[in-house]
Amino acid sequence: MHKDLEDLKEIIEECVAGKAQAQAKLYELFAPKMFGVCLRYATDSAEAEDNLQEGFIKVFKHIDKFKHKGSFEGWMRRIMVNVSIEKYRKQHFMYPVEDVEIYESNVFSNDILDEISVQELIGLIQELPPRYRMVFNLFVMEGMGHKEISKEMNISEGTSKSNLARAREILQRKVKNLYREVETK
Amino acid sequence: MKEIKNIDKAVKEKLEGFSVVPPPHIWENVQGQLAAGKRNKRIAFTRWIAAAAVVLLAMLAGWYFNNSTQPDSQTTAQQQTPGINTVVTPKTRSKGKEIQQKELIGENTTQTQSNKKEGNSGNSQKQITVLSTSNTVAKKSLYKKNLPPVRENQLLFAKINRKEIRFNTLTTEIFLEKHATAEPNEFTLTNEDKMLIAANVASKNTDKFENRRWKMGLNVSPGYSSQVVNHSESYAQNMSYSGETGNTNIGGGFAVQYKTGKRFSIESGVYYAQNGQKSAASMNLFASKNDVGSNYYSSNESVSMDAVSRVSTPTFSNTVNINNGTILMNGNAGIVALDATPKGAEITTNAETKSMIAPGTMVAEGEFSQVFDFIEIPLLLRFRILDTKFGIELVGGLNTGIVVGNNAYIDNSYGVQNVGSTQDISEINLSGAAGVGMSYALGKHISVAVEPRLNYYFNSINSNPEVDFRPYRIGIYTGVYYAF
Numbered sequence: 001m002h003k004d005l006e007d008l009k010e011i012i013e014e015c016v017a018g019k020a021q022a023q024a025k026l027y028e029l030f031a032p033k034m035f036g037v038c039l040r041y042a043t044d045s046a047e048a049e050d051n052l053q054e055g056f057i058k059v060f061k062h063i064d065k066f067k068h069k070g071s072f073e074g075w076m077r078r079i080m081v082n083v084s085i086e087k088y089r090k091q092h093f094m095y096p097v098e099d100v101e102i103y104e105s106n107v108f109s110n111d112i113l114d115e116i117s118v119q120e121l122i123g124l125i126q127e128l129p130p131r132y133r134m135v136f137n138l139f140v141m142e143g144m145g146h147k148e149i150s151k152e153m154n155i156s157e158g159t160s161k162s163n164l165a166r167a168r169e170i171l172q173r174k175v176k177n178l179y180r181e182v183e184t185k
Numbered sequence: 186m187k188e189i190k191n192i193d194k195a196v197k198e199k200l201e202g203f204s205v206v207p208p209p210h211i212w213e214n215v216q217g218q219l220a221a222g223k224r225n226k227r228i229a230f231t232r233w234i235a236a237a238a239v240v241l242l243a244m245l246a247g248w249y250f251n252n253s254t255q256p257d258s259q260t261t262a263q264q265q266t267p268g269i270n271t272v273v274t275p276k277t278r279s280k281g282k283e284i285q286q287k288e289l290i291g292e293n294t295t296q297t298q299s300n301k302k303e304g305n306s307g308n309s310q311k312q313i314t315v316l317s318t319s320n321t322v323a324k325k326s327l328y329k330k331n332l333p334p335v336r337e338n339q340l341l342f343a344k345i346n347r348k349e350i351r352f353n354t355l356t357t358e359i360f361l362e363k364h365a366t367a368e369p370n371e372f373t374l375t376n377e378d379k380m381l382i383a384a385n386v387a388s389k390n391t392d393k394f395e396n397r398r399w400k401m402g403l404n405v406s407p408g409y410s411s412q413v414v415n416h417s418e419s420y421a422q423n424m425s426y427s428g429e430t431g432n433t434n435i436g437g438g439f440a441v442q443y444k445t446g447k448r449f450s451i452e453s454g455v456y457y458a459q460n461g462q463k464s465a466a467s468m469n470l471f472a473s474k475n476d477v478g479s480n481y482y483s484s485n486e487s488v489s490m491d492a493v494s495r496v497s498t499p500t501f502s503n504t505v506n507i508n509n510g511t512i513l514m515n516g517n518a519g520i521v522a523l524d525a526t527p528k529g530a531e532i533t534t535n536a537e538t539k540s541m542i543a544p545g546t547m548v549a550e551g552e553f554s555q556v557f558d559f560i561e562i563p564l565l566l567r568f569r570i571l572d573t574k575f576g577i578e579l580v581g582g583l584n585t586g587i588v589v590g591n592n593a594y595i596d597n598s599y600g601v602q603n604v605g606s607t608q609d610i611s612e613i614n615l616s617g618a619a620g621v622g623m624s625y626a627l628g629k630h631i632s633v634a635v636e637p638r639l640n641y642y643f644n645s646i647n648s649n650p651e652v653d654f655r656p657y658r659i660g661i662y663t664g665v666y667y668a669f
Contacts, residue, residue, distance in 0.1 A: 118200065121200065
């Protein structure tokens with residue numbers, strides 16, 4: 001593992017020097033995972049592909065700014081998330097704000113989620129209304145607080161909270177529906 | 186509340202390591218855009234070079250015409266002219282060629298990507314695209330050298346893929362089918378098409394590179410020139426003055442820097458600089474023509490008067506050889522061929538010598554100087570010590586100095602007269618350069634810099650074995666730089 005890290009450092013340094021071969025290596029190493037990140041934030045895979053492409057161009061242009069402090073993957077991921085947020089802002093800034101409406105939470109067990117596939121889950125997340133999807137991802141996957149999310153998304157903290165709640169609600173319902181479908185088959 | 190936490194946690198666990206190999210055209214697009222970005226920069230750079238060359242030529246032309254209209258009598262020597270154009274233009278042209286070649290090489294490194302099908306884990310639908318790392322087709326040797334790390338990397342990558350496969354076996358095909366429907370369209374495009382599309386996208390997407398590698402600057406460098414000089418004994422015997430001083434002057438030019446790494450950059454450019462020396466007020470014994478008269482030929486009535494006048498007017502005198510109408514004089518920087526007797530100067534011949542060569546003494550009020558104009562092409566390595574808004578750099582390297590002007594002047598009551606030139610001066614000389622640069626960034630692109638730099642000629646610029654004349658110059662290079 002240590003050697004891998006050293007290799008990565010070398011690859012990054014070569015990327016800073018603009019070497020095409022190193023860029024290809026870096027892409028190979030991280031593209032699948034970053035595509036996974038982009039897919040979570042996008043409405044469909046076409047949008048995710050666009051974001052991945054844009055994200056990687058940013059990565060290569062700014063790679064000299066990576067100071068080898070903290071994880072490189074985390075740094076890259078942050079770039080992908082930022083690109084996704086930017087894209088969202090461009091596309092959905094007119095999206096209507098929905099009122100807070102906390103649904104009573106049904107009993108939900110992990111077992112159900114185990115039954116559905118990662119691809120299905122991604123599909124369900126992609127089907128979420130764009131802002132719910134963004135907030136849900138930022139909160140759950142990036143571990144951001146509502147304050148941070150409200151800044152990133154240019155919304156109020158209350159909106160962030162309610163969006164998260166709605167996102168959970170919708171997801172739970174959809175997961176259950178899907179689960180039922182699986183069961184009845 | 187418990188359930189809410191549960192779904193968050195469950196989703197996070199499930200999606201944390203989620204990864205999908207993206208379709209191959211994305212990497213092609215990324216590369217296309219990166220290459221296009223570089224190309225744009227290069228085009229911009231060649232434009233700058235061209236613009237700078239025009240400015241430089243204009244400067245040189247101005248300098249030349251300014252020089253040739255010097256207030257002088259019929260004895261003005263003009264011989265520094267033809268060198269300028271022939272020396273400067275090939276340099277800039279060849280730079281242009283280099284850039285084009287680089288560009289061509291850049292275009293040759295089109296990347297190939299191969300899709301490999303892997304039937305695995307019982308999932309026949311699964312298509313895993315593996316990106317080939319061997320993407321630099323152009324340079325075989327380079328490719329060979331880098332082969333081992335590539336292999337290692339492929340192994341590493343293969344590991345990752347295997348993980349993915351394991352991870353994805355449970356998943357449905359819905360998602361992958363989505364891809365499958367999207368992909369055929371992509372494959373009808375040829376590689377060139379994709380490159381073209383990518384380049385077009387890139388030209389629209391003119392994101393500026395934060396990392397600016399090129400820097401161009403215009404400099405003026407007020408400075409002080411002097412020299413280290415040694416003469417053979419026989420040469421020195423015919424040199425009767427000894428008080429040499431340096432020469433303040435202004436040089437300048439333009440510089441191009443290229444950042445090779447985080448802290449290192451290389452610099453080249455074209456500079457104009459002057460080196461020279463002055464000899465004046467040196468003769469205690471033969472300080473003025475009146476002195477000579479009094480000491481050699483007549484009574485000493487005027488001696489006391491001259492002693493007074495000597496203080497106020499610097500006077501120059503030296504032994505000269507007159508041979509077939511040419512007056513040769515052992516100057517500090519080498520033998521000076523005088524075109525004619527300068528105004529306000531007298532040449533006293535030794536009447537007792539009967540040989541063809543009639544040595545004499547030239548006496549003139551004023552200062553005598555030998556001045557050399559250089560076009561300098563530096564190759565400098567710069568190391569950045571302090572990399573903030575205010576930067577400090579160490580500079581060192583070599584300088585090719587091409588002598589484009591070689592003149593001897595006498596400055597007396599008749600004005601500055603160009604009286605001849607120094608013989609045996611080598612046209613091309615090598616000097617070392619060292620300095621400390623300080624810069625301050627005014628914005629993203631523009632910075633100002635002050636850089637004291639010492640230029641020292643390793644070898645005598647005079648090929649005459651009797652004379653070892655090595656000029657040096659301390660200049661304060663002050664200029665504006667543009668980074669892009």
